[in-house]
Amino acid sequence: MVDKKEKIWLSSPHMGGSEQDYVNEAFETNWIAPLGPNVNAFEFAISNSLGNKINVAALSSGTAALHLGLQLLGVTRGDEVLCQSFTFSASANPIMYLGAIPVFVDSEPDTWNMSPSLLRKAIESRIAEKKKPKAIVAVHLYGMPYKVKEIQAIANEFDIPILEDSAEALGSSYMGKACGTFGDIGVLSFNGNKIITTSGGGALVSENKNYTDRAIFLATQARDEAPHYQHSNVGYNYRMSNVLAGIGRGQMEVLQDRVDARRQNHEYYEHELSTIKEIEFLKEPEGYFSNRWLSCILTPSYEKRESIRLALLDENIESRPLWKPLHMQPVFTHYKKFLDGTSESLFDRGLCLPSGSNLSQNDLQRVTDCIKKIWL
Numbered sequence: 135m136v137d138k139k140e141k142i143w144l145s146s147p148h149m150g151g152s153e154q155d156y157v158n159e160a161f162e163t164n165w166i167a168p169l170g171p172n173v174n175a176f177e178f179a180i181s182n183s184l185g186n187k188i189n190v191a192a193l194s195s196g197t198a199a200l201h202l203g204l205q206l207l208g209v210t211r212g213d214e215v216l217c218q219s220f221t222f223s224a225s226a227n228p229i230m231y232l233g234a235i236p237v238f239v240d241s242e243p244d245t246w247n248m249s250p251s252l253l254r255k256a257i258e259s260r261i262a263e264k265k266k267p268k269a270i271v272a273v274h275l276y277g278m279p280y281k282v283k284e285i286q287a288i289a290n291e292f293d294i295p296i297l298e299d300s301a302e303a304l305g306s307s308y309m310g311k312a313c314g315t316f317g318d319i320g321v322l323s324f325n326g327n328k329i330i331t332t333s334g335g336g337a338l339v340s341e342n343k344n345y346t347d348r349a350i351f352l353a354t355q356a357r358d359e360a361p362h363y364q365h366s367n368v369g370y371n372y373r374m375s376n377v378l379a380g381i382g383r384g385q386m387e388v389l390q391d392r393v394d395a396r397r398q399n400h401e402y403y404e405h406e407l408s409t410i411k412e413i414e415f416l417k418e419p420e421g422y423f424s425n426r427w428l429s430c431i432l433t434p435s436y437e438k439r440e441s442i443r444l445a446l447l448d449e450n451i452e453s454r455p456l457w458k459p460l461h462m463q464p465v466f467t468h469y470k471k472f473l474d475g476t477s478e479s480l481f482d483r484g485l486c487l488p489s490g491s492n493l494s495q496n497d498l499q500r501v502t503d504c505i506k507k508i509w510l
């Protein structure tokens with residue numbers, strides 16, 4: 135048998151060093167529960183990194199945060215919710231949990247995120263049918279901020295709240311302000327593949343403390359004040375474990391290093407592949423700062439994209455087509471959508487390259503050498 139080359143992953147966990155100490159502390163003090171000092175300290179660290187006015191509720195996943203966020207914005211059964219189509223399914227699944235109806239909005243080519251003009255079109259068209267949307271789920275995909283000013287202006291004009299899916303954008307910013315802080319409610323994820331991880335986890339963040347207090351109440355089974363178990367609301371078991379928050383505490387200490395490393399990956403790819411005119415990268419518009427969670431390339435065609443993906447696979451290098459737009463997903467195809475072809479073209483032609491903050495120079499070179507060979 136031929137020796138397989140060492141696998142290069144798309145985006146793997148990268149511990150900083152002190153995570154284990156905080157986890158041990160949880161064991162030593164017997165805080166093995168969905169509350170405790172690590173949860174408080176992790177929330178404090180997140181709040182610090184986003185700007186001090188931000189309140190944080192650490193939860194069991196980003197998906198849980200989206201679910202509670204929609205509910206806090208008043209979304210209930212039968213309501214319509216506008217959702218970026220070009221994203222991971224978890225941006226839209228919580229709309230379904232609530233019995234609400236997703237309406238998908240295509241992306242624009244500058245940031246690959248929600249198109250302001252299609253958002254306006256969608257809102258006006260739904261209002262004309264007496265179905266004013268209840269919320270907007272906007273996503274900073276791959277860490278690139280969406281067009282915050284334009285999207286916010288439309289949301290304000292029609293008085294529709296924004297649920298900001300910042301699951302991929304911790305450490306990103308727009309005009310110097312942290313992503314996660316723009317929506318009425320923001321959502322973070324600490325899943326294993328994200329910029330930092332607690333193995334699994336998420337957070338709901340907001341300037342409005344009523345939202346985070348209510349999120350914590352609902353996430354801990356909605357217990358009323360009483361000596362016995364008393365419930366006036368349907369609750370959830372969505373709070374973050376104090377053991378996992380210990381991992382998060384350690385990870386927050388190295389967040390900036392992780393952002394720097396991922397941005398360096400992107401710079402390396404962009405520089406090394408600059409001779410191949412057929413490969414394009416997503417540029418940061420002025421004032422936009424992406425954590426470059428995943429480094430993505432655009433090729434001229436589906437066929438070219440596949441030839442690169444398969445060549446990398448042959449070298450035991452993991453790559454992944456860009457997110458398949460939700461309006462094309464079998465589970466969502468029958469919902470309303472406002473499209474101009476942007477996300478379908480991105481899905482056809484785009485590829486995410488290995489992007490972990492723990493990639494070596496040698497790993498990066500293996501990736502670019504393999505791609506360059508295709509153009510020889």
Ligand SMILES: *Cc1c(COP(=O)(O)O)cnc(C)c1O
Pocket residue numbers: 195196197198221222224225273299301302322323324325334335336
């Ligand atoms: C990862 C992700 C989520 C979900 O977060 P989990 O913590 O995995 O539940 C939601 N939206 C986007 C865009 C994501 O990438």
